[in-house]
Amino acid sequence: MPPFPEPSDRALMHDVQRGDLAALDMLFARHHRRLYSFLARLTGDPDAADDLVQDAFLRLLRFKASFRADGEFIPWLFRIARNLAVDRYHGAEPTSASASDALVAESDGALDVLLRDERQHQLEQALATLPLAQREVLLLHGTEHLSHRDLGAVLGCTEGAARVRVHRALAALRGAWHATTGEPR
């Protein structure tokens, strides 16, 4: 066990609220990769994701007073990032699949890895064809493993509504995936 346990996100956020920028730097170091991955897939634009990650943490400074003492940090952070992305595109859907293409790792040549990567690539392609509203639901719940409750907190809806959105987005993804692979439904 380390002599000094790592402070929780919530404790760091409380330090940020007291004006401690070093705590913000620690939160950035801890979460920026995860947030970047989400935003790169959501926008389909790695350069935009790079900007949005930094903007999200700067917004976190601006909104620091609204973080509640008993609040959950991750849903709050994703909510800020998601709102920034929605603002940036302001009705114009980001549809580029360039980021998805860039995300597929090179195969090492083994057949099973090749097949798995092919399926992953098809899933990426199918995901990139969905509207932003469905893509964010799938990325937050499926890839980032946010619970229905936390997903509702990010999207500003109830837990039940979030559950319904996930089912609908999965149905849309299934349709897009079959369209991508050419397989019958």
Next chain:
Amino acid sequence: MNDDYSDGEVELLDGLHRLHPSAPAADIRERFRARTAAYRPRRTPHRSAVLLALAAMLLLTVALLRSHDRDNHEQETIGLQRQLTAALQNLSAATRLQAINTAKSAPAGDSVVTAALVSALLHDQNANVRVAAAEALAQLAPSRAVRLAAAQGLATERSPFVQVALLDVVRQLQPADRVHIVRQLLAQPDLDADVRDAATQLSTL
């Protein structure tokens, strides 16, 4: 979590979970640190005092320089107005943001500059530009134009970031105006929770 889903849905969720994570550029943390170092919280009393002192020195210097030639002063003001109006039409959001920062050096109460800022606040497509316009307006004296812009902006704006920036404008208004505008905002059914909190706090001032 999987109890909620059919086998087909579980397969898709499993695929989503196994997507390769995407990596940001290696220098992103250094770039973020640079931006953080430049960040100046507006409500910190010490920094506000320093900024006020700097602004006062700047204004004094400008006033002394310009007192030598009133005609030149008027020409410079007209030039600044023209530059601002032209820059706010620029396609680049970065240029428009820069223009708004430049507008902060305009003479206080300049109606052309105020009108340009109000126009950017209400019509610019980029939320960051609208936030900057709101922040610039919050620094102006609470004129009738500023009050109307804040009210109209909060009635139509949907970005929580811009809404919070607009609440800083509202904060400068007379209590009666402030209460009226905040009440209308709080009546919006789909208001962001953070904005609702900020508005509620403002309504208790």
